[in-house]
Amino acid sequence: MKILAPARNAEAVSALFAAGAESCYIGLRRHNARTQSTQQDLNVSVAELEDLAPRWQAEGRELFITLNGFPTDAGLAEARNELSAAAALPIAGLIVANLGMLDVVRGLNATVPVKLSIQSGACNPDEILALDRWFTLSGVTLPRFIRLEEVAEMRRLLPERIEIEVLGHGLICPNAEGQCFLGSYLLNSSANLGGIGAPESLAGDTAALAVIFDLLMDNPPEVLEQGIMNIHPCQGLFHGTTRRGDGRTVRLHEHLKVASLDLIPALMASGVGRLKIEGRQHPVPRVASMVAAYRHAVDAAIAEGAAPQGFMPDPADREALSRFEMYRDNLTDNHFFHNPLACRDVTEEAAP
Amino acid sequence: MRFEINTNKVNALKAALTLRPDSIAYGDDACAIRCAAAWDQMTDAAIAEASTAGIALYAVTPQLLASTAEVARFAGRAADLVAAGFDGIIVNNLGLLEALRRDRPEVADSARLIAGRRINTYNSGDLSVLARMGFRRATANIELNADGIAALTPPPGLSLSMLGYGPLSLAYSRMCYVMSLKGEVEYDDCGLACEKEGLDLGARDQTPVFRLYGREIQSTRRFCAARALARLNGRVGVLELYLPHRDGLAEVSTALALLRDAAAGTLDAAALADGEAALAAAGRFGLCNGSLFGLPGAAHAMAS
Numbered sequence: 012m013k014i015l016a017p018a019r020n021a022e023a024v025s026a027l028f029a030a031g032a033e034s035c036y037i038g039l040r041r042h043n044a045r046t047q048s049t050q051q052d053l054n055v056s057v058a059e060l061e062d063l064a065p066r067w068q069a070e071g072r073e074l075f076i077t078l079n080g081f082p083t084d085a086g087l088a089e090a091r092n093e094l095s096a097a098a099a100l101p102i103a104g105l106i107v108a109n110l111g112m113l114d115v116v117r118g119l120n121a122t123v124p125v126k127l128s129i130q131s132g133a134c135n136p137d138e139i140l141a142l143d144r145w146f147t148l149s150g151v152t153l154p155r156f157i158r159l160e161e162v163a164e165m166r167r168l169l170p171e172r173i174e175i176e177v178l179g180h181g182l183i184c185p186n187a188e189g190q191c192f193l194g195s196y197l198l199n200s201s202a203n204l205g206g207i208g209a210p211e212s213l214a215g216d217t218a219a220l221a222v223i224f225d226l227l228m229d230n231p232p233e234v235l236e237q238g239i240m241n242i243h244p245c246q247g248l249f250h251g252t253t254r255r256g257d258g259r260t261v262r263l264h265e266h267l268k269v270a271s272l273d274l275i276p277a278l279m280a281s282g283v284g285r286l287k288i289e290g291r292q293h294p295v296p297r298v299a300s301m302v303a304a305y306r307h308a309v310d311a312a313i314a315e316g317a318a319p320q321g322f323m324p325d326p327a328d329r330e331a332l333s334r335f336e337m338y339r340d341n342l343t344d345n346h347f348f349h350n351p352l353a354c355r356d357v358t359e360e361a362a363p
Numbered sequence: 364m365r366f367e368i369n370t371n372k373v374n375a376l377k378a379a380l381t382l383r384p385d386s387i388a389y390g391d392d393a394c395a396i397r398c399a400a401a402w403d404q405m406t407d408a409a410i411a412e413a414s415t416a417g418i419a420l421y422a423v424t425p426q427l428l429a430s431t432a433e434v435a436r437f438a439g440r441a442a443d444l445v446a447a448g449f450d451g452i453i454v455n456n457l458g459l460l461e462a463l464r465r466d467r468p469e470v471a472d473s474a475r476l477i478a479g480r481r482i483n484t485y486n487s488g489d490l491s492v493l494a495r496m497g498f499r500r501a502t503a504n505i506e507l508n509a510d511g512i513a514a515l516t517p518p519p520g521l522s523l524s525m526l527g528y529g530p531l532s533l534a535y536s537r538m539c540y541v542m543s544l545k546g547e548v549e550y551d552d553c554g555l556a557c558e559k560e561g562l563d564l565g566a567r568d569q570t571p572v573f574r575l576y577g578r579e580i581q582s583t584r585r586f587c588a589a590r591a592l593a594r595l596n597g598r599v600g601v602l603e604l605y606l607p608h609r610d611g612l613a614e615v616s617t618a619l620a621l622l623r624d625a626a627a628g629t630l631d632a633a634a635l636a637d638g639e640a641a642l643a644a645a646g647r648f649g650l651c652n653g654s655l656f657g658l659p660g661a662a663h664a665m666a667s
Contacts, residue, residue, distance in 0.1 A: 111488020138458030186534040249564035354543035
């Protein structure tokens, strides 16, 4: 099982390879789900990769370019030249979510490997096979809500050339990928259209901030100090109102992060070929530390011939993951066995 | 312009027939449990009634189908509905189309196939792919603004639909929000708790923001496309109206009348405003334009 690390830019790619990742994914300046980030050093141009990609390939490293947005007609037309240039690079593949984008990529380049993005929401073998017949896939990143037994079914039914990837570490989310419009409805920021709901991008909009942080019931300076990259309305507290009128306060979902160190042998046994770590916006040292922890754990599981159940990773690796998380004790399994998230009535906890 | 009413209850479907829409979409795309329950209610009499009235029936299928068995089950049941008299299937997961072609090719070849709103359709490239896959209609994503919809170019043989009136479906989950609030995070055997326990959620000042409806999060405001129809360049052939319950018939009737007049171009600005005011009064919910004139943002979504 290979590790796929999130690279904020070309410099990060080298650092993450050095930390133990076999593969990295990176975004171009447009056409991906982080294009509207206000972080200046996020994403790269194709030109920046022209010298580096051959070097990494020669070193046996794998670079994926993520094009996981859902462009409108104008965006799709603009993307053609950049897609063509990206597909011609010596890379491990493109990560694509949108049907129109898949069609353009295949029209431009019949041989570049293409992996379905987690944003595509493809969630069963029939769906992946259908898309494979049209676009010839090299892999798929499964949605977060997939159970481990369903991963195993995918592995049984999909051709071996379609690699299965799951989210190993990152923000857990209760909603179906590519189908959540909460951000665009409330924050003028659509994930599918490249928006990210960054707190700093709302800094000048006091009315929006007042509403949003009232919803989130958090203190903005504290939130920012904790390093929140994006505002997700689903992480807020909300009041039950008209239908029941009983003043309940509801947390839509828990502040949790997926961490799958303990599950590495089980994931491998289920046929997972690549473990994705999320967080292209995070600082490079933080991501490198996570990559190193997963590298160590994967190598240990392989060396031990660990059984799917009962694997005990090095406590130092788990500590390395917790060190950088906002909610230190809130690392959880993915949805691999059950729904880890609960929409909860927190009326008593939230009471002043 | 044609008009389609979408519902997941058979008594609401029968009520909708009285409004004489061009078609009725029946089922549920966000929750497989609600979808199966809706289909269980369907009767030959209701199908015959729609057929006699010349109103097409389409089976709405769910998006979140996470196993081959579940895909096959819903493909089979949708095919059975077509065999019983439904005119087509609204596909929200491409795996279901794959299973239909494999297991029930006669249905896949004969039924009208529609790409539902869960097949994210943002550009003309999407429309081209969907047409080649055999779809005869596709649904514009709710995040597209009026200019984005007007720019879409459906290939010959493919028509375009969009939401005309109803709550915006903002997200859905494998986890049921309502069951989760009841302390039951497992998602089956729910007894359709969403019907009884749907919960409106608001900000600290009680301004409604979302409604939890089972596994789905909806806007509390009702989206209405009437104001944008003149800007869509004639691209949209079908407007969808959501009738969540039979009690909403008067509201949807008012919306249908407004949308018909707006599509016919018979409303001036004052008449449009009057129509929207009447609709807001009929529906008990505020109206919103969704993304049609730009992403809405908190101020628009929550304005009282």
